[in-house]
Amino acid sequence: MTDITIIGAGICGSLIAHRLSKTDLRVLVLEKESDVAEGATGANSAMVHSGHDPKPGTLKCRYNLRGNELYPDLCKELQTAYVPIGAFVAAGSPEEETVLDKLIAQCEERRVPYEVLSGEQARELEPNLADRISKVLSLPSTGIVTPFEVTIAAMEEAMLNGVELKLNYEVKKIERRDDHFLINDEIETKLIVNCAGAHCDDITEMLRESPYHVETRKGEYFVLDHLNGSFVKHVIYPVPSAKGKGVLAVPTVHGNVMLGPNSDFAANRDDDATGDGLDFVRSEISSTMKNIPFNRMIHTFAGLRPHIDLNDFYIREDEQIPDFIHVAGIESPGLTGAPAIAEDVCDNIILPKFEYHRKEDYIRRKAFINMEKMSEEQINELIRKDPSFGRIVCRCEKISEGQIRDVIRRKCGARTIKGVKMRCRPGMGRCQGGFCEPEVLKILAEELHEDVRDIELDRKGSAVLISNAKEEL
Amino acid sequence: MERHQLVIIGGGSAGIAAALGAYENGLRDILVVERESEYGGILQQCIHNGFGLHTFNEELSGPAYAEKYFDLIRDNDCIHFVYDTAVTKIKDKTLTLQSKEGLRHVEADAIILSTGCRERPAGAIGMKGNRCEGVYTAGTAQKYLNKEGYLVGRRVFILGSGDIGLIMARRMTLEGAKVIGVAELQPYSNGLARNIKQCLEDFDIPLYLSHTVEAVHGSSRLESITLIEVDEKLKKIPGSEQEIPCDCLLLSVGLIPENTLIEDLGVKLDPRTRGAVVDDRYMSSAEGIFACGNALHVHDLVDYVSIEGKKAGMAAADYVNGIRPEGEAIRNVVSGGVSYMVPQSFHKGRDLEFMFRVNRVFKDCFIHVYGKGLDKKIRKTGIVPSEMQKVLLKKDEIESLEGELNWEVVE
DSSP states (O other): OEEEEEEOOSHHHHHHHHHHTTBSOOEEEEOSSSSSSOSGGGSSOOEEOOSSSSOTTSHHHHHHHHHHHHHHHHHHHHTOOEEOOOEEEEEOSHHHHHHHHHHHHHHHHHTOOOEEEEHHHHHHHOTTBOTTOOEEEEETTOEEEOHHHHHHHHHHHHHHTTOEEESSOOOOOEEEOSSSEEETTTEEEEEEEEOOGGGHHHHHHTTSOOSSOEEEEEEEEEEEOOOTTSSOSSEEEEOOBTTBSOOEEEEOTTSOEEEEOOOEEOSSTTOOOBOTHHHHHHHHGGGTBOSOOGGGEEEEEEEEEEEETTSSOEEEEOSSSTTEEEEEOOOTTHHHHHHHHHHHIIIIIIGGGSOOOBOSSOOOOOOOOOGGGSOHHHHHHHHHHOGGGGSEEETTTTEEHHHHHHHHHSTTOOOSHHHHHHHHOTTSSTTTTTTTHHHHHHHHHHHHTOOGGGOBSSSTTOBSOOEEHHHHO | OEEEEEEEEOOSHHHHHHHHHHHHTTOOOEEEEOSSSSSSGGGGGOOSEEEOTTTTSSOEEHHHHHHHHHHTTTTOTTEEEEOSOEEEEEETTEEEEEETTEEEEEEEEEEEEOOOEEEOOGGGGTOEEOOOBOEEEHHHHHHIIIIIOEESOSEEEEEOOOHHHHHHHHHHHHTTOEEEEEEESSSSOSSOHHHIIIIIGGGTOOEEETEEEEEEEOSSBOOEEEEEEBOTTSOBOTTOOEEEEOSEEEEOOOEEEOOHHHHHTTOOBOTTTOSBOOOTTOBOSSTTEEEOGGGTSOOSOHHHHHHHHHHHHHHHHHHHTTOOOOSOOEEEEEOTTEEEEESSEEOSSSOEEEEEEESSOEEEEEEEEEETTEEEEEEEEEEOTTSOEEEEEOTTTTTTOOSEEEEEEEO
């Protein structure tokens, strides 16, 4: 029997699995999509908030502050990128300055490091800050990460240490037995952690009436090409409003810039379509920024946030069903809070229920091979050992065949075109895979010993190639 | 360090021609660096005919054109091609080459960029809707079909009337797919007239002018698109939406010169062509670095690319041999419907050819060229954005110019 089954392989599910993998407990992760980090985790602002914003006394506030503390070390441990770039909250009217003053007071109270700048001082550091901006709250402890990289790394290391991951596995039925649960009539587990994001309440409903209801909110973003700090160097927030944190300008770990999000209720749980929100983002961003290089736009996307009607995270053992743990309502600042959530849920809720030992021979994952960061000697050594590292497949991001093969061959390895893209970036660049996708597809087919026609973009049913032209005739 | 008189980046139509031009003008040590395992670049996937009418007086397929042009340099001991090799960095005049043999550094007296162009992807036009499989740029679909032998859709819609989109409308029809229609945002087609005739009209494929794709729909695979009409200001007309079931949307919405390498180098780019700013020698703002072909500005015909490549090669040879132009460069200034001019500046002293595009359709108009000592009007029955214009100015005509030369199109 499995000790712990985690439903959902987003950032929370993966970090919980990772933390548990340091013990000798038997851990299983079930994910309905074809890869980890496919839901809210894969599409958000990709940043580690300082904790200046959440309402006092909420779980959001508590986990945000602790998560911000944990991220630098977590990323070091997982060998993933963490860049402490800092943020500006920009106010441009007396009303906005009043809201900013409230945030400054919160920073003081919460011991969040901060500095207050005049509009001029801020524009010296960020020349493209809009002229109307008169006062800025600078937050040096804000960082950026690549959320899917953190999630993939956590799951990879968890799997290196014995955690089992089932992809394309949808939970349809859960029964409570005497001292365990039975999932889909086949999986027996002592404990369940519900990390199902937008479907958390559906999972709970399999056992009882859910104490919360998920209303997915959609946020749309533009992605700009590599601007490498020429447009914006910090995360730029407007002052928050009743609708949330507002439309941000966020530099990414790889030198791109994201603009977004808006916040609208989604049509349904899986509605990831971009729409008029993009027009809203385009007009809103000009309240904080000027000289916006929209002509450098390379991609747009929409992310879903599993908002619940309790207006806070819901993290606890179920009151009626023992050993059923809720990790629900993980919207912003969920990415920031995730390491703190994993710490709390594992150390204070799950582990006290079990007898276990810490692993002595814990295996560390190796970082993805990043040739951009290597010296020429290191690159030559790599190519000498495996010449496929010499062949560049993705010209925009300069990714070699060897790097692509490496991310397929690993634990929690890529199985789809998007899986490769998320792990080592071919298709993330300015041509968006126009040139390299056919090459990536062939490499995937080779590595997975599959026919090219079976290789999919991401989820089931998304095969790239419809038919062999010659056979059709 | 390995050293060459001239290194050409990209062995497609521009690069091959540049090598020939440089050789004919006296260079004896030319290296061409090609990323793929064969020469010819994008021509290798363009298996339709229509190439070479100007250069060879016959209609050839893309691969045949490449081969025929390559024959001109095939046995030339002074021109050396390396394949499966990418240039990853240029610093001063030193290039870093990456291949399965490792990294190597090559120094050059002059460098020519003939790196071609890329297609504008869905993300760059802010396409609304789901991120489902089934939306491809036309060139990617062409590669899958012509090089790998696979179709990416059975019921196909095409957005944009660029030439690759039109070519693919015919190609996919011939392979058994149903092409439902082609939508073009502008009230005129962006492809060559002959392609509209041969690829759409001959196959009864409707062309929806002043229409665009509002959104794409589908959960894992594309299921339908929303087609919408636009007014004369290109604003979408509410209520004109129609949903069209299809499993594939091809995009032919523009080509962008590929200049990542020189962007990193800080070379000045023209925001309108998105290629380097060059003078009449095709030399960029970086001394000794030249650009030609679709990496400089997007051409209509491969023949024009070859001509430009050859000229750039000859100019690079002059540069290597220490020949420098005399006097101050004259700047081209464009207005009144002219969207760009290549070259952006020039030196007097010889006949020069200028290439430009207009930003809308002009009927019964003239090209007005004027500056100190020159005021010339060239009558035209019509000019469309999809057809590149060429104007030749004689040495004598530009002799007394100073400072700048103005270009406009007047109806």
